[in-house]
Amino acid sequence: VAAQSKLKAIKAGKVIDVVSGTVLNQQVILIDSNTIVNIGAGLAIPANAEVIDLSNATVLPGLIDCHTHITSQPSGDYYGDIFRKTPMDYAVTAHIYAKRTLQAGFTTCRDVGAAAFIDVALRNAINSGEIEGPRLQVATLFIGSTGSHGDLNGFSPFLSFQLPKEMMGVADGIDALRKQVRYNIKYGADVIKFGAGAGVLSEEESVGAPQFSLEEMKAIVEEAKMWGRKTCAHAHGTDAIKQAIRAGVASVEHGSFLDAEAIQLMKQQGTYLVADIYNDDYIMSEYKRLGYPQKILDKEQLVGRTQRESFAKAVKGGVKIAYGTDAGVYPHGWNGKQFYYMVKYGLTPIQAIQAATINAADLLGWKERVGSITKGKWADIIAIEGNPLDDVTLLEKVKFVMKDGKVYKNELKK
Ligand code: ARG
Structure with a gap:
């Protein structure tokens, strides 16, 4: 049952990769409990994972x-x-x-x-x-x-x-x-x-x-x-x-x-x-x-x-x-x-x-834990509509917030 499943998969339209400073398209982010376990294009989504559809949004680290x-x-x-x-x-x-x-x-x-x-x-x-x-x-x-x-x-x-x-x-x-x-x-x-x-x-x-x-x-x-x-x-x-x-x-x-x-x-x-x-x-x-x-x-x-x-x-x-x-x-x-x-x-x-x-x-001093959407880090993830590299004020209107793998806000649900 979804409620018991601790796996989550975010389908991200765009991801701001703050480590390389680039934008990645169509990424899947896999989260187990409070940790990011994988990110990549075309990753298989496990059948028991709860899917969060952010395919029309831009996803960033918290x-x-x-x-x-x-x-x-x-x-x-x-x-x-x-x-x-x-x-x-x-x-x-x-x-x-x-x-x-x-x-x-x-x-x-x-x-x-x-x-x-x-x-x-x-x-x-x-x-x-x-x-x-x-x-x-x-x-x-x-x-x-x-x-x-x-x-x-x-x-x-x-x-x-x-x-x-x-x-x-x-x-x-x-x-x-x-x-x-x-x-x-x-x-x-x-x-x-x-x-x-x-x-x-x-x-x-x-x-x-x-x-x-x-x-x-x-x-x-x-x-x-x-x-x-x-x-x-x-x-x-x-x-x-x-x-x-x-x-x-x-x-x-x-x-x-x-x-x-x-x-x-x-x-x-x-x-x-x-x-x-x-x-x-x-x-x-x-x-x-x-x-x-x-x-x-x-x-x-x-x-x-x-x-x-x-x-x-x-x-x-x-x-x-x-x-x-x-x-x-x-x-x-x-x-x-x-x-x-x-x-x-x-x-x-x-x-x-x-x-x-x-x-x-x-x-x-928390570089191993937060600050990027990277395997092994805590699942602190946000999303906005539009591209913040074109308009940084979009970051004033955050539509989705996940902290520690838990969703606290989602205004992007279809
Ligand atoms: N807490 C700071 C102080 O009282 C605030 C300074 C605010 N002004 C500024 N231009 N940053 O000194």
């Missing part, structure tokens, strides 16, 4: 967003989000965003900062099949220095959150930072995220200045490595970016003010650039209405355009690019919107798709 904050998004009440909500509020709604993200075709995300270990709980509930969502690699607490982008700034020093200090992710000095890394890992971090420099959506003065010393950054990266974890750094400013690269991070997040030396260093060290070059549009058009202070809008004004120009320079310079959008800054489920900008600022459509598949899988 997309990967390397920079999300899947547990939250702005509600429209800036101060309420900070002062009237508890982690429990965020915890009860996180599953909604996880589902929207998966439905948009993003079958894997690296979530780079969440309060109170909500990301760990979400990851575990998704893995156990209780909740629909992408596979998650989670960073848990953003590690930042006192007064940094990761701290809460601009308010009275008499405010107190009554949390154990470690649960703020705020730490200074080598010993405290090593301890914070250990603490994050102890409670579930798959990856370590720290703030190398200042940020936009926070109330400290600068947008780009370094916020840890090189020695502090090195201690974080080294400690994480000791525990088998990669590190990524939030960095907009040139010096913050360079220090983070020198400290040995796997990826620079944002990367807004790149200069020639930063690009050179990234190439030398194989550092990935994960640049969120869509969300400036959303912030500039919506964040006033959402109650964000003018100070933050002014900071965005400084960053948005330059970040896109830096991205174009990095592409020209041959820096490795992985797809990351900062979802949660804009509504979850819109993750595909950034493809358009990545093509506008220098990638070819296939390169943009590779950034969100094989490159992203490489950055996550």
Whole structure:
């Protein structure tokens, strides 16, 4: 009976082969439980396999967003989000965003900062099949220095959150930072995220200045490595970016003010650039209405355009690019919107798709598992109508989603 059969066969009209960068026609993809067991033209379909007809569609590996904050998004009440909500509020709604993200075709995300270990709980509930969502690699607490982008700034020093200090992710000095890394890992971090420099959506003065010393950054990266974890750094400013690269991070997040030396260093060290070059549009058009202070809008004004120009320079310079959008800054489920900008600022459509598949899988250290439709990998497969190499915005309208061999969406059924 079909219900008992664990074999599935996808008949694909076209497949984007992200490894070779070519389009394959009329492929059959065989899936056993959660694994891709074969792909090819004219493969025999076993009689007991459930056939999924995507012969009028273009099939791709599940997309990967390397920079999300899947547990939250702005509600429209800036101060309420900070002062009237508890982690429990965020915890009860996180599953909604996880589902929207998966439905948009993003079958894997690296979530780079969440309060109170909500990301760990979400990851575990998704893995156990209780909740629909992408596979998650989670960073848990953003590690930042006192007064940094990761701290809460601009308010009275008499405010107190009554949390154990470690649960703020705020730490200074080598010993405290090593301890914070250990603490994050102890409670579930798959990856370590720290703030190398200042940020936009926070109330400290600068947008780009370094916020840890090189020695502090090195201690974080080294400690994480000791525990088998990669590190990524939030960095907009040139010096913050360079220090983070020198400290040995796997990826620079944002990367807004790149200069020639930063690009050179990234190439030398194989550092990935994960640049969120869509969300400036959303912030500039919506964040006033959402109650964000003018100070933050002014900071965005400084960053948005330059970040896109830096991205174009990095592409020209041959820096490795992985797809990351900062979802949660804009509504979850819109993750595909950034493809358009990545093509506008220098990638070819296939390169943009590779950034969100094989490159992203490489950055996550999951190249053996996800990122391409290859024998032996997990069956994370999506489909769209039309050819994304002609129009990359088609990736904003994903019609079919399979994760781990299970179909979560199919609008292509005849
Ligand atoms: N989380 C980032 C920050 O606050 C968002 C930056 C958004 N702006 C941009 N142009 N990418 O720094």
